[in-house]
Amino acid sequence: MIGALEIVVLVALAALAVYGVVMTALNRPPDVWTKRAVGVVEALLLVQAAIAAVRIFGGVTLPETTTFLIYLVVSVCVLPIATQFATAEPTRWGGMVVAVGAIATAVAVWRLQGLWDAGA
Incomplete structure (x- = not known):
């Protein structure tokens, strides 16, 4: 994976979490x-998922490829689901739902990097 992109993603997720808490x-x-x-x-x-998938299916071997791919899918799916849930019935707590989704996604991205580093 790309270290600089991971940092940008984690900072963006942290900013989104703070935004959700402020909205609440x-x-x-x-x-x-x-x-x-x-x-x-x-x-x-x-973008991060596409780069990782191309590298995985392009020949990079990881000790836990299946786990990596599961985290990759989770990292892409959590935020849209959380946003749909938060906006389905708009209340003041919708921002907190988005914040929790952003934190969960950040943990998945952090775990992705750990799995990637284990195979490098």
């Missing part, structure tokens, strides 16, 4: 800006 503290439901922020972070995650 301000007693505001998720709005169009929340969806746009999630979209930007999701685009970064998709």
